[in-house]
Amino acid sequence: MTRFRSVRTRLLVLAFFPLVALLAPLLARERTTEPSVLARLVTPVPFDPNATDLDARFRPPGGEHLLGTDDLGRDVLSRLVHGARVSVGVGLAAATLAFLAGTLLGSAAGAFGPRADRAVLFATGVVQAFPALVLVAAGAALAPPSPFTAAILIALTGWPEVARLVRAEALRLSIAPHVEAARAAGASRRRVLFVHVLPGAIAPALATVPYILGGAVLLEASLSFLGLGAPPPSASWGRALADARESLTSAWWCVVPPAVALFLLVLSARKVGEALSESR
Amino acid sequence: MARFLVRRILGSAATLVGVLVVVFLLLSAAPGDPARLATGGAPGRRAASSEALEAFRAVHGLDRPLPARLASWLGAAARLDLGRSFRDGRPVTRRIAETLPATLTVNGLALLLAAGLAVPLGVWGARRPGGAADRVSGLLLDALFSLPSFALGLLLLLLFSVQLRWTPVFADPSLGLRGIALPALTLALVALAPIARVTRRAVGEALSSPPALSGRARGETPREQTFRALRRAAPAFAGLSAALVPQLVAGSVLVERVFGLPGTGQLLADSVFSRDLPTVLGLTLVSGLAVVVSTLAADAAAAVADPRIVDGEGT
Numbered sequence: 177m178t179r180f181r182s183v184r185t186r187l188l189v190l191a192f193f194p195l196v197a198l199l200a201p202l203l204a205r206e207r208t209t210e211p212s213v214l215a216r217l218v219t220p221v222p223f224d225p226n227a228t229d230l231d232a233r234f235r236p237p238g239g240e241h242l243l244g245t246d247d248l249g250r251d252v253l254s255r256l257v258h259g260a261r262v263s264v265g266v267g268l269a270a271a272t273l274a275f276l277a278g279t280l281l282g283s284a285a286g287a288f289g290p291r292a293d294r295a296v297l298f299a300t301g302v303v304q305a306f307p308a309l310v311l312v313a314a315g316a317a318l319a320p321p322s323p324f325t326a327a328i329l330i331a332l333t334g335w336p337e338v339a340r341l342v343r344a345e346a347l348r349l350s351i352a353p354h355v356e357a358a359r360a361a362g363a364s365r366r367r368v369l370f371v372h373v374l375p376g377a378i379a380p381a382l383a384t385v386p387y388i389l390g391g392a393v394l395l396e397a398s399l400s401f402l403g404l405g406a407p408p409p410s411a412s413w414g415r416a417l418a419d420a421r422e423s424l425t426s427a428w429w430c431v432v433p434p435a436v437a438l439f440l441l442v443l444s445a446r447k448v449g450e451a452l453s454e455s456r
Numbered sequence: 457m458a459r460f461l462v463r464r465i466l467g468s469a470a471t472l473v474g475v476l477v478v479v480f481l482l483l484s485a486a487p488g489d490p491a492r493l494a495t496g497g498a499p500g501r502r503a504a505s506s507e508a509l510e511a512f513r514a515v516h517g518l519d520r521p522l523p524a525r526l527a528s529w530l531g532a533a534a535r536l537d538l539g540r541s542f543r544d545g546r547p548v549t550r551r552i553a554e555t556l557p558a559t560l561t562v563n564g565l566a567l568l569l570a571a572g573l574a575v576p577l578g579v580w581g582a583r584r585p586g587g588a589a590d591r592v593s594g595l596l597l598d599a600l601f602s603l604p605s606f607a608l609g610l611l612l613l614l615l616f617s618v619q620l621r622w623t624p625v626f627a628d629p630s631l632g633l634r635g636i637a638l639p640a641l642t643l644a645l646v647a648l649a650p651i652a653r654v655t656r657r658a659v660g661e662a663l664s665s666p667p668a669l670s671g672r673a674r675g676e677t678p679r680e681q682t683f684r685a686l687r688r689a690a691p692a693f694a695g696l697s698a699a700l701v702p703q704l705v706a707g708s709v710l711v712e713r714v715f716g717l718p719g720t721g722q723l724l725a726d727s728v729f730s731r732d733l734p735t736v737l738g739l740t741l742v743s744g745l746a747v748v749v750s751t752l753a754a755d756a757a758a759a760v761a762d763p764r765i766v767d768g769e770g771t
Binding site: 301420 | 471702744
């Protein structure tokens with residue numbers, strides 16, 4: 177790369193999304209009192225995400241509803257803000273789970289001999305022989321749709337990538353001089369794994385976490401789009417896009433905001449990943 | 457070479473069987489009695505009589521223990537018999553065969569479009585690394601990597617169907633090219649980014665390598681060197697097309713939903729929704745087969761192009 181780009185700047189951009197998700201109940205809610213200056217600042221979107229208003233269906237952007245209203249007269253901006261909770265929540269949970277599972281299985285494969293190694297590699301092969309969406313969709317028939325189920329299913333498709341990276345590093349490290357020295361000094365197998373191998377093996381896998389986060393957000397949106405994700409009236413961006421398909425010819429403003437929000441979230445996650453792998 | 461291929465084929469077959477066993481167990485473990493669901497036992501509707509349930513179970517072999525069902529399903533699948541749909545009782549193979557042409561046409565068109573656009577784009581960026589062309593194409597690829605296929609499809613629909621009225625709002629294969637142009641374009645844009653990236657890397661590395669510099673000094677044109685670099689990148693392209701297959705399968709599920717195209721992806725989504733176990737299993741087998749076979753083909757192509765891969769396998 178020609179220029180050094182700071183990881184910190186990109187992390188700050190990415191942090192905007194969890195911040196909106198956390199503050200959503202404050203940012204977008206029904207305003208009961210007469211709007212004071214303070215209330216306007218604290219609650220810029222004065223509509224409840226689930227408040228329907230059949231007299232105000234398909235209002236175009238501008239005026240009272242900044243981004244317009246949908247087929248039930250719900251405020252698009254308010255639903256967008258609350259939708260961040262689903263996307264960010266499921267994405268973060270899935271990425272964390274995938275990272276933990278991948279690290280555990282990958283280091284076990286690298287440290288516990290050829291039989292464990294082959295078993296873990298075979299499992300990663302089985303999972304990766306599948307389009308992730310097919311696996312997640314098939315699994316969605318197992319349990320009632322909820323953000324929790326979605327996160328677990330998405331993590332199930334994400335761990336092999338981490339496991340392969342951690343395994344490769346663990347194999348390389350287990351014959352490194354400092355590990356051999358530790359073994360010669362009489363360190364137990366567990367101590368060798370957790371103190372001398374794992375800390376070094378995790379680093380390259382950590383750099384892929386933003387990419388896994390981006391992929392998890394996309395998968396959650398796809399699942400919701402197919403109607404297999406968080407159930408209504410959840411404001412998930414994928415479901416908003418599926419609903420918008422029905423009224424495409426009359427209300428373009430229902431399509432563009434969730435699409436742009438998804439795009440920006442995934443893009444900023446990928447940019448953090450890029451910066452991380454370049455700065456190493 | 458032969459031993460290498462045999463080992464690869466055996467490994468892939470084991471992976472495929474593993475995939476099928478996982479899906480079979482997963483779907484069998486799902487809550488709810490498939491017989492009751494399939495015979496209309498939805499809440500609020502009158503449940504089927506117990507005789508009807510028994511008859512349904514007998515027809516579909518649901519009264520036998522799980523391992524026996526798994527074994528007989530695998531045995532039948534090996535003879536290309538995928539059982540009958542819980543939905544309408546027709547053979548799963550026929551249901552899949554009905555939807556496959558639409559999906560394959562759209563995907564084929566998409567791959568042609570993607571390759572036709574992506575290779576020039578990659579070469580364009582590689583000519584002057586860090587130049588304006590490189591940065592523009594880089595931004596474009598970043599954007600394509602981050603936009604989910606269904607959102608992209610919806611935006612294209614807004615532009616071409618709603619604003620410009622060039623194409624119908626729902627895809628219709630009977631209209632010919634106009635009817636499937638948008639789903640094909642959407643899938644092509646999904647596949648474009650990785651192809652362009654591989655091209656960019658292969659050509660960029662080849663053009664800046666010491667042999668290329670000395671070749672340039674002897675009077676070789678960048679054009680000749682680009683074509684040679686593309687030829688030499690054949691194994692990378694083979695591996696890439698294998699990696700694209702799962703993406704295209706998943707993309708088809710979403711894109712067909714966006715455009716209302718009656719293809720294999722729609723069939724999968726509908727079958728998952730209605731818990732049509734035989735159809736879901738059959739489609740899993742087909743998509744798994746597509747992935748495994750394309751990976752094998754890519755491995756074989758790479759081994760032909762670079763024999764060191766076969767030697768490396770021996771360790």
